[in-house]
Amino acid sequence: MKTETVGTGTLETWTVDEVQAAFDANEIVLIDVRTPQEYMFEHVDGALLFPMSFFKAHKLPSQDGKRIVFHCGSGMRSERVARAALAAGIHTVAHMEGGFGAWKAAGKPYMGTDMATGAPQYKE
Secondary structure: OEEEEEEEEEEEOHHHHHHHHHHHHHEEEEEEEOHHHHHHEEEOOOOOOHHHHHHOOOHHHOOOOOOEEOOOOOOHHHHHHHHHHHHHHOOOOEEEOOOOHHHHHOOOOEEOOOOOOEEEEOOO
């Protein structure tokens, strides 16, 4: 995990392995900031959707007990959202380095779409 001090807050950048370990242990809330269309096509099973275009930091749940980790397609949008959360007064926030693209490249499990039927399909 890399950390950066931003004002009075801390931005954490987690690897996909760190995110998966914490997510599997129910230690984090994983928030996908991609578009609803991107999320519907494929997403990390159990990740919440809070698209960047609708993002309002003051509507985030508290991090009591679970760190919030943002992710997007490549890590660019999630870093912007994490920085917006810090600017809004959240003290520590994290995002996943490389985004969903890195998650898939690392062979992590996710929910996809069966293109023949349109049905959700678990991929490992």
